[in-house]
Amino acid sequence: MGKKRRTAGEEQEPPPVPAPMVAARNDIPYAHVLFSMASHIGMVREENEDSAFAWLQHLSTHEGLQTLGLFMVADGMGGHLNGEAASRLAVQTAGESLLRHVVLPLLGSETMAPAVPIQEAIAEAFQAAHQRLQEEVPEGATTLTIVLLVGKRIYVGHAGDCRLYLLRGGELRQLTRDHSLLHRLFELGQIDEAELEALDQDVRRNALYRAVGQSSPLEIDLASHSLLAGDGLVLCSDGLWGTVRRADILSILQQAATPADACQALVEAANARGGPDNITVIVVHPAG
Amino acid sequence: METRDVSARTAEQSAGTHLQPGQVLHERYQILRVLGTGGMSAVYEARDLNFPNVVRRCAVKEIAIAPTKPLVLAQQRELFEREANLLASLSHPAIPKIYDFFNEEEYSYLVLELIHGEDLETLLRRHGGPLPQAAVVRWAVEICEVLHFLHTRQPEPIVFRDMKPSNVMLNEYGHIVLIDFGIAKIFRGEERGTMIGTEGYSPPEQYRGIATPQSDIYSLGATLHHLLSGCDPTKEAPFTFHQRPLRQYNPTVSPELEAVIMRALAYEASERFATAEEMRRALLPLAGRAGQPDPAVFPTVHISSEPAVQPLWTFRCEDEVRSSPRVAGGVLYIGCYDHNLYALRADSGQFLWKFPTEGGIAATPVPWEDLVIIGSEDGALYAVLASTGRQVWRFPTQGRVRSSARIAYNHAFFGSDDAYVYAVQARGGRLLWKAATSGPVRSSPAVADEMLVVGSEDGYVYALQLQRGTLIWRYFCGGGVISSPLIWEGMAIVGSTDRYLYALDIHSGWPVWRFRAEKPIISSPAGMGDTIYVGSADGNLYALESASGRLRWKFSTGGQVNSSPAVAGDAVYVGSSDGCVYCLDARTGKLRWKFETQGPVVSSPLVHEGAVFIGSLDHHVYALPAAG
Numbered sequence: 083m084g085k086k087r088r089t090a091g092e093e094q095e096p097p098p099v100p101a102p103m104v105a106a107r108n109d110i111p112y113a114h115v116l117f118s119m120a121s122h123i124g125m126v127r128e129e130n131e132d133s134a135f136a137w138l139q140h141l142s143t144h145e146g147l148q149t150l151g152l153f154m155v156a157d158g159m160g161g162h163l164n165g166e167a168a169s170r171l172a173v174q175t176a177g178e179s180l181l182r183h184v185v186l187p188l189l190g191s192e193t194m195a196p197a198v199p200i201q202e203a204i205a206e207a208f209q210a211a212h213q214r215l216q217e218e219v220p221e222g223a224t225t226l227t228i229v230l231l232v233g234k235r236i237y238v239g240h241a242g243d244c245r246l247y248l249l250r251g252g253e254l255r256q257l258t259r260d261h262s263l264l265h266r267l268f269e270l271g272q273i274d275e276a277e278l279e280a281l282d283q284d285v286r287r288n289a290l291y292r293a294v295g296q297s298s299p300l301e302i303d304l305a306s307h308s309l310l311a312g313d314g315l316v317l318c319s320d321g322l323w324g325t326v327r328r329a330d331i332l333s334i335l336q337q338a339a340t341p342a343d344a345c346q347a348l349v350e351a352a353n354a355r356g357g358p359d360n361i362t363v364i365v366v367h368p369a370g
Numbered sequence: 371m372e373t374r375d376v377s378a379r380t381a382e383q384s385a386g387t388h389l390q391p392g393q394v395l396h397e398r399y400q401i402l403r404v405l406g407t408g409g410m411s412a413v414y415e416a417r418d419l420n421f422p423n424v425v426r427r428c429a430v431k432e433i434a435i436a437p438t439k440p441l442v443l444a445q446q447r448e449l450f451e452r453e454a455n456l457l458a459s460l461s462h463p464a465i466p467k468i469y470d471f472f473n474e475e476e477y478s479y480l481v482l483e484l485i486h487g488e489d490l491e492t493l494l495r496r497h498g499g500p501l502p503q504a505a506v507v508r509w510a511v512e513i514c515e516v517l518h519f520l521h522t523r524q525p526e527p528i529v530f531r532d533m534k535p536s537n538v539m540l541n542e543y544g545h546i547v548l549i550d551f552g553i554a555k556i557f558r559g560e561e562r563g564t565m566i567g568t569e570g571y572s573p574p575e576q577y578r579g580i581a582t583p584q585s586d587i588y589s590l591g592a593t594l595h596h597l598l599s600g601c602d603p604t605k606e607a608p609f610t611f612h613q614r615p616l617r618q619y620n621p622t623v624s625p626e627l628e629a630v631i632m633r634a635l636a637y638e639a640s641e642r643f644a645t646a647e648e649m650r651r652a653l654l655p656l657a658g659r660a661g662q663p664d665p666a667v668f669p670t671v672h673i674s675s676e677p678a679v680q681p682l683w684t685f686r687c688e689d690e691v692r693s694s695p696r697v698a699g700g701v702l703y704i705g706c707y708d709h710n711l712y713a714l715r716a717d718s719g720q721f722l723w724k725f726p727t728e729g730g731i732a733a734t735p736v737p738w739e740d741l742v743i744i745g746s747e748d749g750a751l752y753a754v755l756a757s758t759g760r761q762v763w764r765f766p767t768q769g770r771v772r773s774s775a776r777i778a779y780n781h782a783f784f785g786s787d788d789a790y791v792y793a794v795q796a797r798g799g800r801l802l803w804k805a806a807t808s809g810p811v812r813s814s815p816a817v818a819d820e821m822l823v824v825g826s827e828d829g830y831v832y833a834l835q836l837q838r839g840t841l842i843w844r845y846f847c848g849g850g851v852i853s854s855p856l857i858w859e860g861m862a863i864v865g866s867t868d869r870y871l872y873a874l875d876i877h878s879g880w881p882v883w884r885f886r887a888e889k890p891i892i893s894s895p896a897g898m899g900d901t902i903y904v905g906s907a908d909g910n911l912y913a914l915e916s917a918s919g920r921l922r923w924k925f926s927t928g929g930q931v932n933s934s935p936a937v938a939g940d941a942v943y944v945g946s947s948d949g950c951v952y953c954l955d956a957r958t959g960k961l962r963w964k965f966e967t968q969g970p971v972v973s974s975p976l977v978h979e980g981a982v983f984i985g986s987l988d989h990h991v992y993a994l995p996a997a998g
Contacts, residue, residue, distance in 0.1 A: 195843070195879055199881035199883045199884050232880060233878055234875075235877070235880075261607070263577060263608055267574055272574045272577070273578070291607055292607070297605050304883065304919075305918055306861075306883075
């Protein structure tokens with residue numbers, strides 16, 4: 083995180099020793115990050131149109147431990163082989179773009195800070211994927227949610243209806259908003275949260291108004307959030323959240339010993355409820 | 371629900387090729403050509419062979435039936451026959467006549483009057499941009515007439531449900547005809563799997579299965595918006611017309627017409643026109659020449675002009691007031707270019723005392739405990755007694771002090787034109803540390819945790835450790851940083867003369883996002899909720915989404931906005947070099963009021979107990995009534 087501990091200016095006189103002005107710095111969360119990923123075709127579909135990507139780097143230097151993580155889930159659509167190709171190409175293209183423009187320059191730079199704002203790099207990754215899909219899979223499209231983890235902060239890019247949840251203090255909070263008609267009705271107060279949850283299983287939830295590879299220009303949601311020690315992240319396709327209720331996802335997460343156990347149990351839960359869609363989930367958690 | 375499914379493209383193609391030209395359907399209708407395809411349906415032009423001696427042409431609509439259970443299919447077919455019978459009973463010039471209907475294999479067919487013409491979607495595409503207001507209003511009036519006809523049928527009103535440009539034909543005489551009464555929908559199967567697209571023209575309540583005459587009025591509003599803006603609602607997030615003001619896309623649309631359309635598009639059905647007839651009456655006066663309604667017929671749309679604002683009090687100094695006010699204990703403190711720090715009663719503006727320095731004062735005074743701390747262009751930071759203005763200590767630097775001190779942990783942190791950032795004891799004025807940058811430091815430090823964040827004209831934002839002034843990180847902006855950072859949700863948000871507003875992660879110094887204005891950003895950002903407000907020398911006050919830096923709205927003033935905005939309640943206040951102090955709705959950016967001073971306003975407003983305090987280069991300090 084580029085902490086250069088050097089004196090910025092000379093000290094004029096021996097500094098008086100003041101009472102400590104602040105408490106000692108808290109331990110950095112995510113000093114050791116664990117994650118796991120699972121993707122399953124489900125019980126009904128004949129193809130898995132989901133694609134996912136997970137990558138984590140720990141770099142330990144004299145300045146401390148730096149953690150960088152990149153997590154992506156994409157749910158393709160378009161029928162035949164288009165959905166599969168769309169989600170795979172989107173993840174590959176966006177992943178390559180971010181590794182090339184954010185991660186590699188950091189390893190080669192002295193300041194270890196990226197030249198362009200992270201959100202611009204994420205937006206660029208989306209545009210690269212969007213363009214590639216329009217050229218190579220014009221009949222296909224995909225949802226895409228990208229989470230870049232840098233120390234205590236996550237950077238999120240989002241189009242479609244995959245979801246990113248933050249597990250904090252025993253609650254599961256949705257950080258992304260579904261770009262679906264149903265969720266839009268919720269945002270406008272036409273339906274309340276209980277109805278929305280009840281309608282998670284409704285077929286109408288599948289109608290999206292935004293996806294990578296569809297009509298230009300592609301508009302995406304960008305956000306960034308500070309993380310606290312103990313936070314967990316769940317990134318999943320609608321094959322999970324459309325099948326397993328949020329309360330059940332939460333209790334599975336709380337009971338699982340490791341992210342791998344959590345992923346396994348979440349996929350099993352979706353399949354136990356019929357597994358109507360492909361299920362992809364990434365769970366990121368600090369070491370206990 | 372109407373959707374445009376990506377995978378439906380193949381279905382369209384197969385539907386389009388089901389019947390071949392020359393083929394005779396139902397032993398009566400000879401197919402001539404395909405007129406169009408859409409969703410699970412196709413329309414053919416056919417010749418009715420029951421009239422062997424004349425060429426009687428008709429339109430045959432073919433609806434492919436999605437595979438379903440036999441019982442469901444039987445119900446669907448019954449519904450289809452009932453709807454077809456109902457429509458066959460309607461007689462209106464804007465509704466095509468239904469001649470016949472029947473089922474064959476897995477298709478249902480409607481035989482209709484053939485309309486020679488073009489639908490509005492095709493027309494819009496051919497025209498390649500917004501259509502002229504006069505024509506659109508004429509069509510809209512006709513559509514209202516036919517909707518009124520449908521909505522007043524007995525015993526039940528008929529709701530069209532599917533108003534959109536592609537369902538409105540313009541016949542050979544230039545009159546409108548509604549096509550596709552949504553019968554096709556009866557046969558739509560349950561859609562499975564993720565798909566793209568929402569219908570875009572339907573009102574919110576229609577997605578809950580509620581369709582009333584007001585639903586058609588909304589859809590007509592959406593259709594008119596599309597025709598006049600050229601902006602396709604199926605490509606936008608649903609129900610976002612109000613985020614796309616019509617006149618922004620097409621300035622030739624009159625404000626009166628925009629008001630009519632926006633009322634039709636009201637999110638709540640009860641706020642729309644009660645009837646299509648009422649909407650027709652509102653449109654009629656606009657049917658003349660574009661943008662020239664007859665004021666005698668058209669009810670005036672009240673555009674509220676801002677009410678005159680009377681200052682609560684004013685106070686005259688000897689020179690320009692660039693400094694920004696602070697209030698503590700009922701006393702307002704402000705610096706002036708006449709070298710003085712003034713103390714005034716906040717409720718009346720009554721003069722209490724003034725403290726002379728050796729130079730002009732641009733910095734903001736900081737009340738702290740029983741002191742007021744202020745920097746001067748004479749190069750020193752002063753602490754004076756708040757009660758009397760008597761000097762307690764003076765800390766000299768080698769440059770002008772325009773930076774305003776930030777007090778934390780009993781220390782004052784500030785910058786100087788000598789390029790140093792200083793930390794001095796607030797009580798005694800004794801130096802704790804100083805840290806060098808490579809340019810004048812006019813930015814005021816922000817404090818977060820054990821960290822101080824400040825900008826320098828050398829182009830860097832510095833994060834310094836509070837206790838020692840050691841560097842934690844620095845970030846290079848493309849231009850000088852005079853703006854003062856705002857710590858917001860773990861980010862330091864700060865403007866630069868390179869025209870960007872930057873959001874930097876306070877722990878790493880990594881840029882999270884940046885927002886580009888047209889000219890330098892000297893103004894310091896303010897935050898409220900999830901919105902960041904900042905001014906720019908380009909004349910605008912910007913409201914940005916704090917998580918992404920995305921523009922929410924901007925408000926254009928007549929001069930540079932180097933003043934820093936203040937947010938209080940649901941209003942945001944800022945000064946401009948055009949001489950005005952502005953009060954805007956914080957959510958929408960709409961002007962609530964403005965107050966004109968006699969000189970540029972670079973001072974930043976302070977909102978305190980129902981009053982807005984600000985200085986002007988016209989030598990005055992003003993107290994204005996805050997909104998609400």
